Amino acid sequence: MEPIIRIRDLHYAYNEQKMALNGIDLDIYEGEKIAVIGSNGAGKSTFFLNLNGVLSPESGEIRYRDTLITKKNLNDLRRAIGIVFQDADNQIIASTVEAEVSFGPMNMKLPLDEVRSRVDEALAYMNISTFRDRPPHYLSGGEKKRVSIADIIAMKTDIIVFDEPTAALDPLNAAMLEEVLNKLEAEGKTMLISTHDVDFAYRWTNRAIVFCGGRIIADDTPQNVFRNEDILNRASLKRPTMLDVYDILREKGLAPDLEVFPKTPAQLKAILG
Amino acid sequence: MSSKEKKVVGFISVLLIMVDLFSPRAFAMHIMEGYLPVSHSLFWFAVCLPFWFMGFKSLKKTVAEHPKSISIIAIAGAFIFVISSLKIPSVTGSCSHMTGTGLAAILFGPTPVAILGSIVLIFQALLLAHGGLTTLGANTFSMCIAGPLVSYLIFTGLSKAGAKKSFSVFLAAAVGDLFTYCVTALQLAVAYPAADGGIATSIVKFMGVFAPTQIPLAIIEGLLTTAIIIGLESYAKSELTDIGFLGAQVSESKGQLKPVGGKAVTALLIAAALIALIPFFALGSSAEFGGSDDAGSEMINEVTGKEYEPWFEPVLEKAIGGELPGEIESLFFCLQTGIGVGIIAYFMGRFNERKKLEKGGFIKEQ
Amino acid sequence: MQLGYFLFMLALALAVTILIRGMSPLRAHAAEEGHDHEHEHEHDHEHDRKHKHKLGHSHDTGVFSIDYYAYISAIRDWNPMFKVFFSLAVLIAVIAINSLYVSLFVLITMGFLTVVRGRIPLHQYISTLTIPIVFVLVGSLTIALSFARQPLGQYNLHLGFFYIYTSDADLLRMVNLMAKAMAAVSALFMMTLSTPSGEIISVMRKVHVPRLIVELMNMIYRYIFVIMETNRKMHDSAESRLGYVDYRTSVKSFSGTASNLLVVSLKKANAYYDALISRGYNGELLFLEREKKMDREQTVLGVVYFLCIVVLFAVQKAALFG
Numbered sequence: 001m002e003p004i005i006r007i008r009d010l011h012y013a014y015n016e017q018k019m020a021l022n023g024i025d026l027d028i029y030e031g032e033k034i035a036v037i038g039s040n041g042a043g044k045s046t047f048f049l050n051l052n053g054v055l056s057p058e059s060g061e062i063r064y065r066d067t068l069i070t071k072k073n074l075n076d077l078r079r080a081i082g083i084v085f086q087d088a089d090n091q092i093i094a095s096t097v098e099a100e101v102s103f104g105p106m107n108m109k110l111p112l113d114e115v116r117s118r119v120d121e122a123l124a125y126m127n128i129s130t131f132r133d134r135p136p137h138y139l140s141g142g143e144k145k146r147v148s149i150a151d152i153i154a155m156k157t158d159i160i161v162f163d164e165p166t167a168a169l170d171p172l173n174a175a176m177l178e179e180v181l182n183k184l185e186a187e188g189k190t191m192l193i194s195t196h197d198v199d200f201a202y203r204w205t206n207r208a209i210v211f212c213g214g215r216i217i218a219d220d221t222p223q224n225v226f227r228n229e230d231i232l233n234r235a236s237l238k239r240p241t242m243l244d245v246y247d248i249l250r251e252k253g254l255a256p257d258l259e260v261f262p263k264t265p266a267q268l269k270a271i272l273g
Numbered sequence: 274m275s276s277k278e279k280k281v282v283g284f285i286s287v288l289l290i291m292v293d294l295f296s297p298r299a300f301a302m303h304i305m306e307g308y309l310p311v312s313h314s315l316f317w318f319a320v321c322l323p324f325w326f327m328g329f330k331s332l333k334k335t336v337a338e339h340p341k342s343i344s345i346i347a348i349a350g351a352f353i354f355v356i357s358s359l360k361i362p363s364v365t366g367s368c369s370h371m372t373g374t375g376l377a378a379i380l381f382g383p384t385p386v387a388i389l390g391s392i393v394l395i396f397q398a399l400l401l402a403h404g405g406l407t408t409l410g411a412n413t414f415s416m417c418i419a420g421p422l423v424s425y426l427i428f429t430g431l432s433k434a435g436a437k438k439s440f441s442v443f444l445a446a447a448v449g450d451l452f453t454y455c456v457t458a459l460q461l462a463v464a465y466p467a468a469d470g471g472i473a474t475s476i477v478k479f480m481g482v483f484a485p486t487q488i489p490l491a492i493i494e495g496l497l498t499t500a501i502i503i504g505l506e507s508y509a510k511s512e513l514t515d516i517g518f519l520g521a522q523v524s525e526s527k528g529q530l531k532p533v534g535g536k537a538v539t540a541l542l543i544a545a546a547l548i549a550l551i552p553f554f555a556l557g558s559s560a561e562f563g564g565s566d567d568a569g570s571e572m573i574n575e576v577t578g579k580e581y582e583p584w585f586e587p588v589l590e591k592a593i594g595g596e597l598p599g600e601i602e603s604l605f606f607c608l609q610t611g612i613g614v615g616i617i618a619y620f621m622g623r624f625n626e627r628k629k630l631e632k633g634g635f636i637k638e639q
Numbered sequence: 640m641q642l643g644y645f646l647f648m649l650a651l652a653l654a655v656t657i658l659i660r661g662m663s664p665l666r667a668h669a670a671e672e673g674h675d676h677e678h679e680h681e682h683d684h685e686h687d688r689k690h691k692h693k694l695g696h697s698h699d700t701g702v703f704s705i706d707y708y709a710y711i712s713a714i715r716d717w718n719p720m721f722k723v724f725f726s727l728a729v730l731i732a733v734i735a736i737n738s739l740y741v742s743l744f745v746l747i748t749m750g751f752l753t754v755v756r757g758r759i760p761l762h763q764y765i766s767t768l769t770i771p772i773v774f775v776l777v778g779s780l781t782i783a784l785s786f787a788r789q790p791l792g793q794y795n796l797h798l799g800f801f802y803i804y805t806s807d808a809d810l811l812r813m814v815n816l817m818a819k820a821m822a823a824v825s826a827l828f829m830m831t832l833s834t835p836s837g838e839i840i841s842v843m844r845k846v847h848v849p850r851l852i853v854e855l856m857n858m859i860y861r862y863i864f865v866i867m868e869t870n871r872k873m874h875d876s877a878e879s880r881l882g883y884v885d886y887r888t889s890v891k892s893f894s895g896t897a898s899n900l901l902v903v904s905l906k907k908a909n910a911y912y913d914a915l916i917s918r919g920y921n922g923e924l925l926f927l928e929r930e931k932k933m934d935r936e937q938t939v940l941g942v943v944y945f946l947c948i949v950v951l952f953a954v955q956k957a958a959l960f961g
Contacts, residue, residue, distance in 0.1 A: 087910070501901075
């Protein structure tokens with residue numbers, strides 16, 4: 001299968017001193033759920049902004065569905081990759097929810113009927129149809145987050161990037177977000193999620209990429225990545241709780257040795273019989 | 274003196290003093306909605322036109338060259354609005370607010386403040402019920418053009434002369450505020466000249482009445498602006514330059530910027546104002562003054578001994594079958610004055626802009 | 640006797656001043672009250688409005704009351720172009736005609752339109768109306784009074800070496816001016832208390848205000864709330880650390896917050912721009928706008944209203960000459 005995104009030798013620097021991306025090579029396949037992990041300043045956000053064409057790399061190439069992306073077809077890249085930024089307040093620009101969700105589709109120059117139906121769909125998808133006429137500055141944090149996601153959904157991009165989506169959300173809203181991610185997965189979207197929540201990465205994603213100092217130091221299943229002591233140390237990562245628990249149970253002989261580890265308490269219960 | 278007289282005048286005076294001195298909030302002097310006659314509103318709008326045009330051109334150029342700057346300009350505008358809506362700490366407990374335009378002039382230069390300031394004024398009228406839409410022209414001229422220009426000139430002038438930064442900022446902000454207050458008093462006085470004493474008396478009245486709030490406010494704003502600028506200088510310089518913000522104004526003020534164009538414009542403005550206003554003062558208590566055509570017809574009368582007969586009727590009067598009503602006539606008169614001023618100022622502005630072209634846009638990016 | 644009169648006047652003046660102070664709508668534009676409207680607005684609009692009447696003070700309207708009421712007004716759904724043009728036309732008419740009857744008519748009817756038809760709470764409307772009242776009083780009273788060396792007026796007060804005086808004509812002029820100003824303000828409020836700023840800006844776009852200006856206004860409107868929120872957080876944080884314990888400290892905290900606010904805001908501006916282009920922004924903010932129809936009620940209102948004004952004007956002119 002051909003990768004939907006192919007990145008070769010990507011370099012990016014903010015200024016002379018700071019080399020933010022030091023040669024990134026990556027293949028992303030359609031339908032993957034990728035966790036992008038790394039400490040602050042490791043280069044995750046810079047990577048996303050390069051991916052979407054907001055920042056122009058110093059060198060290297062990005063191919064979308066085997067087409068090389070240049071300055072001329074940046075807009076095609078933006079129709080394919082949508083970024084939901086960490087701080088919804090940094091993204092919402094319109095004065096009503098409806099106008100905000102229409103922003104992406106309007107920029108894609110779609111016919112007005114199409115825009116209207118997409119907006120209705122996206123609002124319903126995120127369960128915010130009743131907020132249509134409300135101004136964003138009177139919404140709560142979780143509601144604003146839903147609005148910022150709705151806008152990207154309305155753009156119907158193939159790939160959606162979430163930059164630390166659960167950072168400011170309470171457990172209720174975080175659970176709601178995971179529901180949305182599941183819905184998107186069912187639709188076959190490719191998702192990249194940058195997160196500090198190792199438990200979430202371990203449980204939900206099927207591929208983990210670890211950034212450190214502008215480079216990718218690990219690219220494997222979460223199970224393999226989190227068992228690699230060296231990687232965890234270099235990237236200052238904790239082990240997911242479920243992994244520790246499973247290891248302890250295996251040591252004590254209380255749980256069987258499996259190829260695929262249990263990622264959730266429910267799965268653990270199942271294998272304990 | 275009858276007691277009725279005393280009662281009436283005394284009551285009004287005491288009320289005035291009470292409201293003035295103990296007013297719960299002290300804003301800068303935005304002329305409120307409905308306070309200026311239509312002709313005056315239009316006149317001040319016309320006066321602003323060339324400045325708006327210049328500011329607009331400058332902003333357009335900056336955004337065309339650096340598309341990202343539109344976001345920065347917008348945040349600057351929002352910042353000015355927010356600053357002007359914050360309650361500043363006050364000893365008396367009353368609610369006072371900064372204008373923010375002095376700060377803006379020092380940070381961003383006077384050209385964009387004309388446009389940004391007007392947008393801020395519009396939002397103040399819409400969101401805070403402060404100022405008005407018909408008085409937008411007058412308020413823009415006093416608060417976003419005259420005041421900031423003075424602030425900017427004082428700041429750069431003093432900095433060039435090597436004065437201490439905090440001193441130049443303080444004086445620039447405070448005097449800018451005071452100048453705004455004087456211009457507003459002038460605008461009100463011109464619109465409502467006193468029956469005896471004309472505009473001169475009126476100016477004194479308005480300045481006097483607003484002095485208790487405006488003069489302390491100007492000083493406080495001077496102090497606060499200084500504190501803010503010094504704060505920015507000392508611990509935010511690197512952040513500001515990192516972002517690509519205008520470091521020039523804040524850190525390079527010691528000598529590089531020569532406001533030649535600005536000075537010329539101001540001088541011409543002052544000259545124009547004097548030419549316009551001296552006759553009012555010269556004629557003293559009589560507010561009446563005849564135009565040159567009246568004087569002409571009198572002359573003819575004297576010379577020929579006959580009444581002056583006009584040769585033709587103005588087209589407009591013919592069309593409506595009578596004389597123009599007084600208000601409308603003065604409206605046209607003021608419009609024409611405004612347009613004339615506008616055209617002259619436009620060419621002045623063009624000339625000034627060409628001089629400023631080498632300085633580049635108002636935002637320097639890394 | 641004279642002392643009695645003076646004391647009486649003093650007391651009356653004090654009463655008026657206190658009344659104004661009491662009605663001071665600090666809440667209407669108080670950033671320092673600034674509120675965590677996150678919690679307030681979790682629930683439904685309808686629910687919100689009922690809450691308002693129960694609570695009886697307007698703390699929970701968020702940062703700017705006028706903006707808040709613009710969104711919940713019952714006439715929000717009227718065609719925005721109609722509202723803007725109508726209110727501006729009335730505003731200009733009031734100023735140009737300069738007649739006491741017209742001013743009073745406009746003041747009452749516009750208030751009616753906003754409060755009864757628009758269902759803005761009356762106490763909120765009056766509170767907002769008092770915002771410009773200081774200027775009205777100070778400005779108009781100044782116009783009424785004059786000073787000179789001689790008692791020139793109809794009513795004179797001798798104060799040492801000069802006189803303050805006024806006359807019936809001056810007093811009438813003053814009352815006329817006050818009515819005109821308040822009427823103009825009420826006409827403006829009809830628009831601002833029923834039309835969200837975003838819609839007003841879209842009307843500006845439709846009348847071909849330069850694109851750059853419209854862009855800036857849209858952005859500035861949104862940014863204002865973002866910066867207000869940031870400021871509120873900074874203020875709360877400073878306050879909880881005794882940042883406003885006395886005057887000197889308050890000045891330091893205020894200016895420190897302000898400079899920090901500028902830096903943080905500039906950073907946000909960059910972040911915003913990134914978010915904009917990553918969604919395909921290329922110089923023009925395009926949003927979907929709802930078509931709001933001009934219904935019969937609005938057309939009838941427009942026509943009838945102006946007929947009334949013309950009639951009133953004619954009546955007054957006739958009364959003056961007859």
